Amino acid sequence: MNIGEVAKSSSVSTKMIRHYESIGLIRTSPRTLSGYRQYHDRDVHLLRFIRRARDLGFSLEQIRQLVSLWDDPERASADVKRLAQSHIADLDQRIAALTDMRDTLVTLATSCQGDHRPDCPILHGLAAAS
Amino acid sequence: MNIGEVAKSSSVSTKMIRHYESIGLIRTSPRTLSGYRQYHDRDVHLLRFIRRARDLGFSLEQIRQLVSLWDDPERASADVKRLAQSHIADLDQRIAALTDMRDTLVTLATSCQGDHRPDCPILHGLAAAS
DNA sequence: CTTGACCCTCCCATGATAGGAAGGTTAAAG
DNA sequence: CTTTAACCTTCCTATCATGGGAGGGTCAAG
Structure with missing residues (x-):
């Protein structure tokens, strides 16, 4: 092949x-x-x-x-499981981080009129000192 | 400065x-x-x-x-909002993808004994044709 | 024997960030 | 005044996983 x-x-x-x-x-x-x-x-x-x-x-x-x-x-299935579980923990962390981002953005976006006026809470939110 | x-x-x-x-x-x-x-x-x-x-x-x-x-x-807040919302959609997709991964792995891991025996469903699961 | 679909290696690019080398500048402390 | 330490400069390299392309060789069918 x-x-x-x-x-x-x-x-x-x-x-x-x-x-x-x-x-x-x-x-x-x-x-x-x-x-x-x-x-x-x-x-x-x-x-x-x-x-x-x-x-x-x-x-x-x-x-x-x-x-x-x-x-x-000869490997033990425990070795594999350990690897998988550490990866699951990893994924959980990344999911949590992304979800936080998302929630923050949603909060900012819903408070934004989204019209023709220049004032926008999203930009204020980003500009605020963290 | x-x-x-x-x-x-x-x-x-x-x-x-x-x-x-x-x-x-x-x-x-x-x-x-x-x-x-x-x-x-x-x-x-x-x-x-x-x-x-x-x-x-x-x-x-x-x-x-x-x-x-x-x-x-002079910008309209709508422009900003559009950008934010497209990014939210983006985040949602990534979260969904990671969650799928996580769920699959959890399923595989829970079906794994995690003992000294070599037989491991995680490896079978990974080896299965997708 | 030509044509088109393969295959080969080698180099470069991405996106965001970091590390380090080699050297110049500044400010304070001796 | 000189030394020293903490800054600053540019330039090169690396990471991780992947893809693009150049330039050239190979194979099978028409």
């Missing part, structure tokens, strides 16, 4: 596949005589795994850990 | 102040004979405004628009 086909069936771009190889997230693939990378189904599975983890907001560093756990038949 | 003092009272680092100048977000400041940037209270206000907007998740491009509205005594 050439890289383009793998890209299609894993939803990871060729750019990214080569990049993941270059940073050691996936192994270097064998090449044809002319230098084309050759892949197998196994590689598609791994890339799908990576893609899915990215979609769930894991960083490549976290994914690196997940992959090594995935590869390791 | 030198740049360091401005940085302290606006909570924007000297690095960032120079950067904002270089990308044209703030005007180039006058200099002393020896080349030191000189600032006034007005500049501190503007930087605080920028800082606060950053804290609310506005991008520098959005802030560029906000600043030009702030500077313009």
Whole structure:
């Protein structure tokens, strides 16, 4: 399988596949005589795994850990769970921060007439010393 | 006022102040004979405004628009409100996406024993074709 | 044998921020 | 007056994940 086909069936771009190889997230693939990378189904599975983890907001560093756990038949599920839970805590924090932002903005926006007049509480709100 | 003092009272680092100048977000400041940037209270206000907007998740491009509205005594508050509301919609989307991620992870994590055994539903979940 | 769709490597860009090197300036303290 | 410490300057580099493009080689079908 050439890289383009793998890209299609894993939803990871060729750019990214080569990049993941270059940073050691996936192994270097064998090449044809002319230098084309050759892949197998196994590689598609791994890339799908990576893609899915990215979609769930894991960083490549976290994914690196997940992959090594995935590869390791001896790992304890507790290790995986720990990683997942720390990521959940991370997500909770980011959600809370965004929600705070949103609420502040909504408050400012609802107090704004939104008409042709230049006076706007949003700008006052932003200008206020925090 | 030198740049360091401005940085302290606006909570924007000297690095960032120079950067904002270089990308044209703030005007180039006058200099002393020896080349030191000189600032006034007005500049501190503007930087605080920028800082606060950053804290609310506005991008520098959005802030560029906000600043030009702030500077313009003729602007309509409707313009500002429109900007704020589009940003709120943006935040809502990001919050929803993160919440989805979180929920998926929580589901996976609760179904994981988290013990010494190697079998882990989290990894199965990640490996499943999306 | 040409054409078009692949593939290769290498460099550059994004957005927001930070770190550091190498060197000039200022103010206070000796 | 000189030393010293805390400032300031510019310029280069890095981060993280991704994408764009140039310039060139390869492969399969018409």
